[in-house]
Structures are given as structure tokens and as C-alpha cells.
Amino acid sequence: MKSNIRAAILALFVAFMLTIMPLPEGVREFRPDWVTLVLIYWAMALPSRTGVTVAWLVGLMLDVTHGAILGQHALGLTIVIYIVHLQHQRMRVASLVQQAIVIFFLLLLKQLIVLWVSGIVGRAPDTWLYFMPSLVGALLWPWLYIILRDLRRKFGYRVRF
Amino acid sequence: MQTLFLRGPSVTLRMIILVILSLVLMTVDHRWKHLEVLRNTLSYLLYPVEYVVDLPIRLYYWSEETLKSHQSLVTENRQLRDLQLQSRVQLQKLDILEKENERLRQLLSATPKTTEDHLISEIISVDVDPYRQFIVLNKGSKEGVYIGQPIIDAHGIMGQVVFVNAMTSTALLITDVSHAIPVQVDRTGLRSVAFGTGQTDHLNLKHIPHNADIRVGDKLISSGLGGRFPRNYPVAVITNIDRNAGETFIEVRAEPLALLDTSREILLVWTEGREQPVPEIETPPPAAEADKEATDEE
Numbered sequence: 290m291k292s293n294i295r296a297a298i299l300a301l302f303v304a305f306m307l308t309i310m311p312l313p314e315g316v317r318e319f320r321p322d323w324v325t326l327v328l329i330y331w332a333m334a335l336p337s338r339t340g341v342t343v344a345w346l347v348g349l350m351l352d353v354t355h356g357a358i359l360g361q362h363a364l365g366l367t368i369v370i371y372i373v374h375l376q377h378q379r380m381r382v383a384s385l386v387q388q389a390i391v392i393f394f395l396l397l398l399k400q401l402i403v404l405w406v407s408g409i410v411g412r413a414p415d416t417w418l419y420f421m422p423s424l425v426g427a428l429l430w431p432w433l434y435i436i437l438r439d440l441r442r443k444f445g446y447r448v449r450f
Numbered sequence: 451m452q453t454l455f456l457r458g459p460s461v462t463l464r465m466i467i468l469v470i471l472s473l474v475l476m477t478v479d480h481r482w483k484h485l486e487v488l489r490n491t492l493s494y495l496l497y498p499v500e501y502v503v504d505l506p507i508r509l510y511y512w513s514e515e516t517l518k519s520h521q522s523l524v525t526e527n528r529q530l531r532d533l534q535l536q537s538r539v540q541l542q543k544l545d546i547l548e549k550e551n552e553r554l555r556q557l558l559s560a561t562p563k564t565t566e567d568h569l570i571s572e573i574i575s576v577d578v579d580p581y582r583q584f585i586v587l588n589k590g591s592k593e594g595v596y597i598g599q600p601i602i603d604a605h606g607i608m609g610q611v612v613f614v615n616a617m618t619s620t621a622l623l624i625t626d627v628s629h630a631i632p633v634q635v636d637r638t639g640l641r642s643v644a645f646g647t648g649q650t651d652h653l654n655l656k657h658i659p660h661n662a663d664i665r666v667g668d669k670l671i672s673s674g675l676g677g678r679f680p681r682n683y684p685v686a687v688i689t690n691i692d693r694n695a696g697e698t699f700i701e702v703r704a705e706p707l708a709l710l711d712t713s714r715e716i717l718l719v720w721t722e723g724r725e726q727p728v729p730e731i732e733t734p735p736p737a738a739e740a741d742k743e744a745t746d747e748e
Contacts, residue, residue: 310576311577320577345468345471353489354496355579356582356584356612359475359485360473364472411628412627
């Protein structure tokens with residue numbers, strides 16, 4: 290179990306790196322929400338360890354990363370992880386494509402919550418490109434899922450599914 | 451260890467508590483800005499991530515400097531020395547003008563102009579948010595950086611610091627959607643406020659009447675009103691004026707002079723009332739003094 294947590298922290302660290310890595314102009318808008326994707330995976334794989342509290346704390350970190358209002362991403366991530374929690378057994382048995390579709394709507398929900406808060410303080414971006422990260426994230430999900438599963442197995446697997 | 455069914459109600463309860471906590475946190479953060487301590491603590495955790503991301507870029511600059519040939523270094527050195535000589539000559543003139551200005555101000559018994567301190571800082575290559583215009587600097591509260599501190603580059607004002615941690619700080623550029631800077635037209639003294647648009651290449655000037663004396667090519671300098679930015683620094687140059695007769699005000703677009711997306715090194719400015727903790731006061735070159743006396747004799 291310990292090693293699983295180590296794997297989760299490593300994956301999150303890399304996710305945060307990918308989140309702030311500089312990208313060329315024009316591609317920046319397409320960057321998927323790596324942290325949310327990785328956290329959804331861990332909430333599916335280790336629901337007993339990756340709870341809503343962890344999601345909230347990671348969300349706060351994400352707020353600091355994005356220079357957003359504290360609580361903005363935390364709110365979105367908490368709600369998304371809560372849904373994953375309720376549905377994780379159903380999501381695990383779904384095929385990768387079906388999972389990707391669910392992931393798309395989860396990512397979209399999180400973006401909508403973040404957009405809602407941005408809108409209240411009057412900083413909402415006015416372009417449809419804003420929702421591209423959800424699409425890109427969902428498209429990347431099958432690969433991410435396999436990579437993270439292999440990572441988790443490499444670090445020793447106790448939880449099997 | 452693993453339970454087949456998670457304790458449902460407790461997760462729901464926790465979720466509800468956390469949602470309420472988020473809402474409270476957002477309200478407090480947005481209205482009163484009392485959460486800097488929490489933000490700073492969390493950003494300590496983030497610092498290694500930023501460091502690792504910036505490492506390859508720093509390595510690139512470092513190798514570029516280290517692996518340069520002797521010949522190119524000598525050439526560069528010579529060029530820089532020439533440039534320094536030129537700027538020093540210009541500075542001499544400026545020095546005299548400044549002294550004269552001070553004297554005249556004293557004659558008019560106007561408030562004396564305050565001096566400013568500068569500190570060079572590097573931009574850490576991290577991408578904060580594609581829809582906001584943030585940059586991360588490698589100087590923090592250790593060096594005395596404060597919230598609201600203006601940052602400039604060699605060409606003009608870039609923005610202001612919005613978050614400060616111990617080792618890094620985050621600055622908002624003047625082109626961010628939530629940013630506005632009080633400016634003045636260099637030629638006529640017409641005052642206005644330049645609003646960011648979210649695009650790095652233009653600012654909007656608002657509330658300028660139809661009969662205002664403003665032209666394409668006019669330079670905008672900071673007016674210093676509001677007390678946040680120092681006075682008389684170049685900000686932008688006007689690129690487009692749209693005089694639509696149906697509108698109450700004309701639409702003025704300006705392009706920032708600072709190289710907002712290419713500068714790697716920037717200057718932090720300590721304005722009046724703010725002291726830099728480690729003062730680095732440069733003594734004026736003796737040549738300037740001698741020159742001044744010579745002109746006085748004339």
C-alpha cells in the first residue's frame with residue numbers, strides 16, 4: 290500500500306510538471322488538465338486512499354499553480370472526485386472508450402465549475418477553445434490509463450482489478 | 451485493508467463540508483485577500499516542481515554561456531564595452547538634467563522627486579494559465595519583493611507583482627484582462643487608463659472623448675496616478691484610433707513597448723516609501739561630476 294502511495298505522489302508530481310511546462314503559443318490552450326486526469330485514475334484505482342479531502346488539497350495546489358482564486362479548482366476537483374467515488378466500481382469494468390467518454394464529461398464539469406467562478410469575478414475567457422482541454426484529456430485517457438496502471442503495478446500491486 | 455463498499459454517507463458529508471469550505475475560501479480570498487499565508491505555504495510545495503520544469507531552460511542558457519568560443523566572447527565583450535561607453539555618455543547628460551530639474555523644483559518649492567531602486571530578476575519559464583498573463587520571477591520576499599511592486603524591462607513597464615513567496619513571486623502583465631494602468635500621452639499630457647485585453651500585443655484606452663488630441667504613434671507613459679507605478683516610464687505606443695461618430699468615446703488601441711513575451715530578465719522597481727532591504731547605491735561616475743562643473747563654468 291505504501292508503494293502505491295509513492296507511485297501516486299510521483300504521478301501527481303509529473304502531472305504538476307506537465308501543467309506548468311511552457312508550451313509554444315497556439316498549443317497552450319489545448320493542454321489537458323493533467324492533475325485532474327491523474328487524480329481521477331487514482332480515485333478509481335485506490336478509492337480508499339484518494340478521497341475527496343485529498344482531491345480538495347490537490348485542488349488548492351492547482352489554484353496556487355494557476356494563480357486562481359483559492360478554492361476554485363479545489364471545488365471542481367472535489368465534486369469530480371466525489372462522482373468518481375460513487376461510480377468507481379462501474380467505471381472500472383467499462384471499456385477504455387466508454388471510460389474516456391465519462392472522463393470527458395467529468396473534465397467538462399470541472400471546467401464549467403472553474404469557469405463559473407471565473408465568470409463571477411469577471412475574468413472568464415470568451416472562446417470555445419476554453420473547453421478543448423477536456424476533449425484532449427478524454428482522447429489521451431486510454432494511454433494515460435495504461436501508463437498509470439503499469440506504473441502502479443511496477444510499484445507493487447496489492448489492489449487488483 | 452481494502453473495503454469493497456466505501457462508507458457512503460461519510461464521503462458525501464465530507465464532500466459537502468469541503469464544498470462549503472471552498473465557497474468560504476473563495477469569498478475570503480476574493481474579497482479580503484487574507485489568505486496569503488495559505489498560498490505561500492502551498493507554493494513551497496510547488497517550488498520543486500517549478501525548479502525542475504525550469505531546469506532544462508536554465509541549463510540551455512548556462513551551456514550557451516559556457517560553451518561559447520573565446521573569439522565570440524571577446525567580440526561580445528567589445529560590443530558591450532562600446533555600448534556601455536555610449537550609455538554612460540548619455541547618462542552624464544541625464545545626470546545634469548536631473549540635478550537641474552531638482553534645483554528648479556526647489557526654486558518652485560515643489561515636492562522633490564524621489565529616487566528608485568532596482569533589482570534584476572529572471573523569469574522562471576513556467577506556464578501559469580493560457581488565459582491569464584502571469585509570469586513567475588526568481589526573486590521573492592527574501593529580496594524584499596512586495597505585492598503591487600512594478601516590474602519593467604529595458605523598453606517599458608511590464609506589469610506588477612501579485613503574489614509573493616519566499617523564493618519566487620508571480621507578476622501580472624499589463625495586458626492581462628484584469629489589469630489597468632494609469633497612463634498619460636507623452637506629447638500632450640492627456641491622461642487615461644490603459645486596460646489589458648488578454649492579448650500580449652495590445653491595450654485599450656477607455657473614455658477618451660472625440661475632440662481629444664491623440665494620434666497614432668503617440669507614446670504613452672505612466673502617469674503615476676494611483677501611486678502604484680512610478681511616473682514617466684514608457685508603457686505603450688498608440689497603433690490604432692477608431693473614431694466612430696455614433697459612440698460616446700473613441701476607441702484607442704496601443705501596443706505595449708516592453709517585450710512582454712520575449713524578455714527573460716526584468717527589473718523590479720522599488721518606488722517611493724519602499725526601501726530595498728539590501729541597498730545597492732551606485733556612486734555616480736567621477737566623469738559626470740567633472741562634466742557638470744565644466745558646464746557650470748560655461
